[in-house]
Every structure is written in C-alpha cells, then in structure tokens.
Amino acid sequence: MIPTSKTEGQNVLGQTPSSPTQHQNRMCSDSSGDTNLSAAFTNTTYNSASPCLPGSWTATNDVEQSMTLRKGLCRYPKAIMWSVLFSLTLIMEGYSTILVPNLYSLGPFRRQFGTLQHNGDYEISAIWQSALVNGALAGQIVGLFAAGWLAEKIGYRRTLMTGLAAITAFITITFFATSKPMLLVGQCLLGAPWGVFQTISTVYAGDVLPVQLRGYLTTYVNACWVIGQLIASVVLRTMLSISSQWAYRIPFGLQWAFPIPIFAVVLLAPESPWWLVRQDRFKEAKTSLRRLRRQDEDESIADFDAGLEETLRYIKQTNDSEKEAQSGTRYIDCFRGVDRRRTEITCMCWIIQTLCGSTFMGFSTYFYEQAGLGARHAFTLSLAQFALGLLGVLASWLLLSYLGRRTIYLSGQILTFLCVLLIGILACIPHSHPSTSSTTTNVPRSTGGRVAVGESRTGGPGPIPWAIAALLLVFTAVYDATIGPLCYTLVSEIPSTRLRSKTIVLARNCYNISGIITNLITPRMLNPTAWAWGAKAGFFWAGTSVVGIVWSYCRLPETKERSFAEIDILFRNKTKARKFKGTRIVGATQRREEGGTSKANEA
Structure with missing residues (x-):
C-alpha cells in the first residue's frame, strides 16, 4: 500500500519524511527503549547484515502516528x-x-x-x-x-x-x-x-x-x-x-x-504505482501517485512534487528489498x-x-x-x-x-x-x-x-x-x-x-x-x-x-492496534493466541503481564 506498514518501509503517499539519518541513529541507540526492535528482525525482509532497521521504517511510523483518520480521508479522496x-x-x-x-x-x-x-x-x-x-x-x-x-x-x-x-x-x-x-x-x-x-x-x-x-x-x-x-x-x-x-x-x-x-x-x-515500479516504469508510477493524492492547501507545488519523488524512491527501495526476500520462496514455504x-x-x-x-x-x-x-x-x-x-x-x-x-x-x-x-x-x-x-x-x-x-x-x-x-x-x-x-x-x-x-x-x-x-x-x-x-x-x-x-x-490471536512488526515478533516468539493482547513489546524484550507480575523474554 502507498502509506506503508511498519515492516515494509513504505512512505506515506506524497509525504517527505524527516531525516533518515536521525531515525537510523535513534533506532540503533541501545537506550532507545520501546523503539529498539532490531534484535527481533534478524530474518526480516531487510538487509540482515545491518543490526538496525532502515530509517525509512521509523520515518514512516512517525508520519503514520501523526496522521488522523480525518486527515487521511481529506488527503486521499x-x-x-x-x-x-x-x-x-x-x-x-x-x-x-x-x-x-x-x-x-x-x-x-x-x-x-x-x-x-x-x-x-x-x-x-x-x-x-x-x-x-x-x-x-x-x-x-x-x-x-x-x-x-x-x-x-x-x-x-x-x-x-x-x-x-x-x-x-x-x-x-x-x-x-x-x-x-x-x-x-x-x-x-x-x-x-x-x-x-x-x-x-x-x-x-x-x-x-x-x-x-x-x-x-x-x-x-x-x-x-x-x-x-x-x-x-x-x-x-x-x-x-x-x-x-x-x-x-x-x-x-x-x-x-x-x-x-x-x-x-x-x-x-490509474494503475497501481507499486506494480509500475516492479516493471521499472517510474515515470508512469509518479503519474499514478499524482492522480491518487490531493495537494494540501498549504503545500506548494514544488513540495508536493518533491513528496511524490520521495515516495517513489521509497517504493523502489521497498520493492528491491522484497524482491530479494521473495527469492526462493514458494507456496510450500507457507x-x-x-x-x-x-x-x-x-x-x-x-x-x-x-x-x-x-x-x-x-x-x-x-x-x-x-x-x-x-x-x-x-x-x-x-x-x-x-x-x-x-x-x-x-x-x-x-x-x-x-x-x-x-x-x-x-x-x-x-x-x-x-x-x-x-x-x-x-x-x-x-x-x-x-x-x-x-x-x-x-x-x-x-x-x-x-x-x-x-x-x-x-x-x-x-x-x-x-x-x-x-x-x-x-x-x-x-x-x-x-x-x-x-x-x-x-x-x-x-x-x-x-x-x-x-x-x-x-x-x-x-x-x-x-x-x-x-x-x-x-x-x-x-x-x-x-x-x-x-x-x-x-x-x-x-x-x-x-x-x-x-x-x-x-x-485465534488478537491483532488490534498491533503493527505488522509487532505481529511478526509475537509469532516468532510463539506467543500463545490468548497472550497476544496482554503481551508488551519493549525493545528486544517481551513483557507478559499476568496477574500483576511480568515475565521478560528475549525477543
């Protein structure tokens, strides 16, 4: 999807995120608290050689959290x-x-x-x-x-x-x-x-x-x-x-x-911009992005266009990452x-x-x-x-x-x-x-x-x-x-x-x-x-x-208010379905709160 899930590193349509470097540093910090999830993503779609999640993931997360339902309805009619x-x-x-x-x-x-x-x-x-x-x-x-x-x-x-x-x-x-x-x-x-x-x-x-x-x-x-x-x-x-x-x-x-x-x-x-990027048709993908989002009243044409370019880069980045991850996967892998x-x-x-x-x-x-x-x-x-x-x-x-x-x-x-x-x-x-x-x-x-x-x-x-x-x-x-x-x-x-x-x-x-x-x-x-x-x-x-x-x-687990990243962690830790709702993910640690006590497990 154009505005991304937390695991796919996609950018919200037409939005220019803050500095990826700042977010990368924040994610790599040992004292980053709840945001430090890197230990749980050894086998994700990202580069396994890197101990940190891409900065685009965090930037997108910040934009998503700040966007309200009303703003989404107004921006994407x-x-x-x-x-x-x-x-x-x-x-x-x-x-x-x-x-x-x-x-x-x-x-x-x-x-x-x-x-x-x-x-x-x-x-x-x-x-x-x-x-x-x-x-x-x-x-x-x-x-x-x-x-x-x-x-x-x-x-x-x-x-x-x-x-x-x-x-x-x-x-x-x-x-x-x-x-x-x-x-x-x-x-x-x-x-x-x-x-x-x-x-x-x-x-x-x-x-x-x-x-x-x-x-x-x-x-x-x-x-x-x-x-x-x-x-x-x-x-x-x-x-x-x-x-x-x-x-x-x-x-x-x-x-x-x-x-x-x-x-x-x-x-x-308009065709899906994601499909167009997979076909290396970037000019058409940008045209589709422009047809899918309305320019904000306080947004200049230059900023709007820059946001589309940024979104296009992130779509390509995510596509390249997923292409590598999909290599060798078959229906049997399900x-x-x-x-x-x-x-x-x-x-x-x-x-x-x-x-x-x-x-x-x-x-x-x-x-x-x-x-x-x-x-x-x-x-x-x-x-x-x-x-x-x-x-x-x-x-x-x-x-x-x-x-x-x-x-x-x-x-x-x-x-x-x-x-x-x-x-x-x-x-x-x-x-x-x-x-x-x-x-x-x-x-x-x-x-x-x-x-x-x-x-x-x-x-x-x-x-x-x-x-x-x-x-x-x-x-x-x-x-x-x-x-x-x-x-x-x-x-x-x-x-x-x-x-x-x-x-x-x-x-x-x-x-x-x-x-x-x-x-x-x-x-x-x-x-x-x-x-x-x-x-x-x-x-x-x-x-x-x-x-x-x-x-x-x-x-059946509870997935309400869980990001795709959190759902990945819970499944990888073999969390019981009835424990999904009460399990807190803090950095690389799971805290299961049962009866006023909590038990920490490495994610």
Whole structure:
C-alpha cells in the first residue's frame, strides 16, 4: 500500500519524511527503549547484515502516528474514489453468485430445469442444486490462481478488464440456457472471472489507500457483497408476478448492466504505482501517485512534487528489498516454520465462515420455503435479510473502534451458534407446512404445484416458521457485523509480509473448497426429495459451530492496534493466541503481564 506498514518501509503517499539519518541513529541507540526492535528482525525482509532497521521504517511510523483518520480521508479522496469504483466488481459478483441458489424457489425456473414430483410440484434435485453452485466455486479456484499470475504480467487494470470482458461473454450462456448441463457450463465459466474480482479489487485498494483506512477498507469488501445480494433480492422479489421464463431470464440479463460501465471506469483508473515500479516504469508510477493524492492547501507545488519523488524512491527501495526476500520462496514455504501457524490461522478464519452455517443465507429463499413459508414470504424475507446484512457491516465499523478482532470474531460465533441451535429446536416442534400441505395437491401443475406464488389456502404459515425466519434474520445481522467483515481484516493482518499474497490465495481457496463441501450437503439437507431435514439442519451447523468456537478460543490471536512488526515478533516468539493482547513489546524484550507480575523474554 502507498502509506506503508511498519515492516515494509513504505512512505506515506506524497509525504517527505524527516531525516533518515536521525531515525537510523535513534533506532540503533541501545537506550532507545520501546523503539529498539532490531534484535527481533534478524530474518526480516531487510538487509540482515545491518543490526538496525532502515530509517525509512521509523520515518514512516512517525508520519503514520501523526496522521488522523480525518486527515487521511481529506488527503486521499481520489484514491478512495478509485478503490470504491474498483470494488463495484464485488457488488456485481455478490449479485451474480446469489442468483441461482435463490432461483430454486422460483416457479418458472423450477418448471424449466426441475422434474415433476408425485404431488404435482417441480423440484430441482439436490445433486443438480449442488452441481450448479459448486461449478461456480470450481471456476473461482481457477480464477484465483490465474489472477495472481496475470496481475503480475499485465497489471491490475488489464487483468480486471480481461475478467470483465470474459464475464460479458459468459453471461450469454446462462441467459440462453435451456437445460441444466448448459446452465452448469455457464456457472463454471462465470466462476473464473469471479475469482479474479475477489483478489484484484482488494489488492488494488491495498496499494493505493493509506493504512489508517485499512480496517474500514477490508470490511467494506464484505459490504460490497451484501449490496450485490440485496440488489439481487430486490430483483427476484419483483419477478414473482411473472409466470413466464422471463422471471429468471431478466435477472440473468441484468448482469450485463455491470461490466460495461465498470470496464470504462477501470480503463480510466490509474494503475497501481507499486506494480509500475516492479516493471521499472517510474515515470508512469509518479503519474499514478499524482492522480491518487490531493495537494494540501498549504503545500506548494514544488513540495508536493518533491513528496511524490520521495515516495517513489521509497517504493523502489521497498520493492528491491522484497524482491530479494521473495527469492526462493514458494507456496510450500507457507507450511514451514512460524509461517505454518500463520497459514493455519488465515485459512481457518475463512473456513469458519462456512462452519458457522452461513450457507443458510446463501440458500435463504429456499430455506424459508422448506421451513414452512410460501414463496412470496420467502423472497420478501430474503430481501429483509440482506438489508439487515448491510446494516450489520456498518455496525462492524463501530465495533472495530471499541473491541478487538478476536473478541468480535469469537462473540459472533457464539451468537450464531445459539441462532442455528434454536432454529433446529424450533424445527422439531410440529407445525403446518404450506409447501407440502394437501391443499396444494389440487393446484394445476402449470403453476408448479403451488397456489399463486406459494401461499397456502389454509391462511398462511403458523408462528413456528415465522420464529425460524426471525432467527435467520438475527443470524444474518450478527454474521455481517462480526464474522463476515472481520474475516477480511484478520486475513490481511495475520500472514507474514513476504508470504502474504500466497497465504491469502491459499486461504481463499480453502474457503472455496469448504464451500463446495457445504454446498454438496446443504441442498440435500433442505430438499424434500433428498434428506428432507429442513430447518433441523440447524443442529448440524450448531455442531460445526462448536468446532469453530473452540478453535478460535485456542488459536485465534488478537491483532488490534498491533503493527505488522509487532505481529511478526509475537509469532516468532510463539506467543500463545490468548497472550497476544496482554503481551508488551519493549525493545528486544517481551513483557507478559499476568496477574500483576511480568515475565521478560528475549525477543
């Protein structure tokens, strides 16, 4: 990122630091107290021959500490704007990925792709439900690895534009699909550009935005997904009155509204200055820096330009250092030494998103229907669900200011565990089920075996289905205020500097693989032609939630208000996860304060 982390020696965008020599001397002083961390960095990305950290690291640290959030917002509005515009791809992806799972409850879609059941209803088999969702996930795995290679070869902008061009073509397949195999091919192909969008937008934002906005930026990624899902829910809700094939073709076709304007935005956007420096294109890198920062009112043009030159020098210096450190590193290095623990934590942070039962949200419309609500109520509740999710993300920004990452993440898991457990308990209480009620058997088959859009003639669902629906709404609000957005913050802070990109790719693909597994079993749990658990599936997710809670309590460290340098030291000293918060780093010494006593250990 342009304003640097404390371990990367980057300069804040456009800022000229004070004398590096003064900072170098300060860092080398034996009596420097809390700032003397040199003993803990024998194997960092810096020159191991030097016993001291580079002066640029300390200069950047001073500038970062003096810059407030408000100043960062005022100084980098253009960088924020480009980051937000790049993130439109994630809104598009959130819209697209939620379509097929929620179309399972739409009558025209089921009549086209489902099979007729003995009660006159149409159902898509659990096997095909899983295949259609998992085909997209398989494509995402390919897209993730391809994005990492393409981005380094042709740049972030061109990689993103390639993905946008590809998705424009692939939408055609799903729009004109008339059979399940054709729809599956479209889903698999669409998954590849979705994988590209998952990485490029976030990496680009990390390059152009200041560290002060890191927590807000990473949680904003989750907000983009929720916004896209909310838009999809609104569209699907309006399709309920359409009985023809256009009820599902229109939502597919609306995907074309995204790529062209986003393509134009990306075409005009500045390339990442970090990528340009890696390609030795320094003049273009300086131009990008100028387009990403606003000149202060009391800053002369000469000072502004000098600051850009200084930033460019520091980017090159950091790039040269990282290039040397990256030499010889491979994906296998993520599983060696201290990095093995960091990889485990990063991967589990994402896997927990599936262990907690979040697939209920992905199949929410279908879940509501199988829990005993009609299609109209199901789509309306899904709309409310994603609106609550967006409010949850906004609430997470407030929580980040007052609570630690570990506290928020663990508390969220406990609350979602209670929600899915109560859902399972309520499902055991006998209640009427409109979708399987005998009153629907006399409905003409042309309507898909349902009265109008899924309502029962008996007066609608009873209190139990509504209670189950309310619990899923609570689950969504809690998830999107805690587990959902905090995951992105944690995975950006836990990995080591030199293996960060590799670790995140591995972790995201672990999430996709776990998603494939859960998407194989969830339709079987809910589908009346398979296991037919319905809302009783809450018991299963309560069990997997316990696994996540126990792991988080034992293994998830607290990284709030920790610099990357401090996190490195804590991991190298094998500090227990529960001790991260209370461990003080003073020079080359760790002081663990327990019960009023402190124990010093050499860092």
